[in-house]
Amino acid sequence: MLHRPEPYSDAGTSPRVLDVTHVVASLSRDAGGPSYSVPALAAALAQRGATVRVRTVETDDAPPDAGDDVARCAHPTAGGPLGRLLRASPSLKAALAADARDNSILHTHGLWLMPNIYPARLKRRSDRPLKVVHSPRGMLAPAALGISAWKKRPFWWLLQKSALEVADCIHATAASEYEEIRAAGLGNPVAIIPNCIDLPLLAETSRGQSDGNVVLSFGRIHPKKGLDRLLRAWARIEHEFPTWKLRIVGPAEVRHDEELRVLAQALGVKKVSIEGPIYDADEKLAMYRDAGLFVLPTLNENFALTVAEALGAEVPVISTKGAPWSGLEKERCGWWIDHGEEPLAAALRNAMTIGQAERRAMGKRGRAWMARDFGWGRIASDMLEVYRWLKDGGSPPPTVRLG
Secondary structure (H helix, E strand, O other), X not given: OEOXXXXXXXXXXXXXXXXXXXEEOOOOHHHOOXXXXXXXXXXXXXXXXXXXXXXXXXXXXXXXXXXXXXXXXXXXXXXXXXXXXXXXXXXXXXXXXXXXXXXXXXXXXXXXXXXXXXXXXXXXXXXXXXXXXXXXXXXXXXXHHOOOHHHHHHHXXXXXXHHHHHOOEEEEOOHHHHHHHHHXXXXXXXXXXXXXXXXXXXXXXXXXXXXXXXXXXXXXXXXXXXXXXXXXXXXXXXXXXXXXXXXXXXXXXXXXXXXXXXHHHHHOOOOEEEEOOOOOHHHHHHHHHHOOEEEEOOXXXXXXXXHHHHHXXXXXXXEEOOOOOOXXXXXXXXXXXXXXXXXXXXXXXXXHHOOHHHHHHHHHHHHHHHHXXXXXXXXXXXXXXXXXXXXXXXXXXXXXXXX
């Protein structure tokens, strides 16, 4: 069902095999984008000649498959409530020390947990030329920093800021995240490389059983996603489009699904469903293909993988400017709008009025964009260029900003 790249030839580059360990605190399916993008990146790097492993901390879920060429290990957490809260793992720390060879890259993903601190500690104490790459994954955005700020502020000053400062390179998935990194006072080199996606084979998939009059919002059901604004915007226009319905689908956090159901009832909206998560790849693709429109009303995202997935399934997208998808308008496959109920209601009205044929044409343009700029080959090759630059020196690759 998925396109996979051909094996990469390393001819003409450094003969040394890069050894890369990816570190992520959780690969639970409910953890959002990194649970997909980290194993996916690891698999693409392995197909291009790197030795790659993924290390995480145990959850109730098995680590996602990253292919036969990628070693995967879930380490136990330390005992006690604080250790579990911070996902501390002496086993993970010891394994990373063993991974720290002369030609090693430790690439950690996320903030605020001990797996995001261990690589920097090892670099400080190692007498080997260990290189560290750190991907904040959107967690330095103002909206993200404002959530549980009372916990994050002491962690920043005690551990996280110094861990980021030690990194040889910080990875941003968009120019907006680069600005957030600089706003945090970090002067490290920054590589701007987006996430990559699998493009589904649509020839095998029908448009589903619906008539396409479905507005879909898929992802974590969390206050930062702006779903309350989506409900209020929907309440303004629902009566204008009696054949349309709104689906909000995803794993709920902090009981936000219950809050949204209460709000929907108070607003008096009728054609709204708030549903649990969908994990199966075929079911998820069918969900996208049933939709005529995808909406991301988020307050902030560093990438928003669901936007790429929707476009890959030929579904046009409405996204707020909280996500770095300005290309929606340039590529004529969606709307990139200001925050607020009024801009959201206006975009919904526009998208639902233009007609199915035009929406499907927009979806096809979106898929072509994903195939051109967000495929496995380009993203993995860009990351390999960064790794090789860190190990071998020379001029920085085009994706890296030094200032």
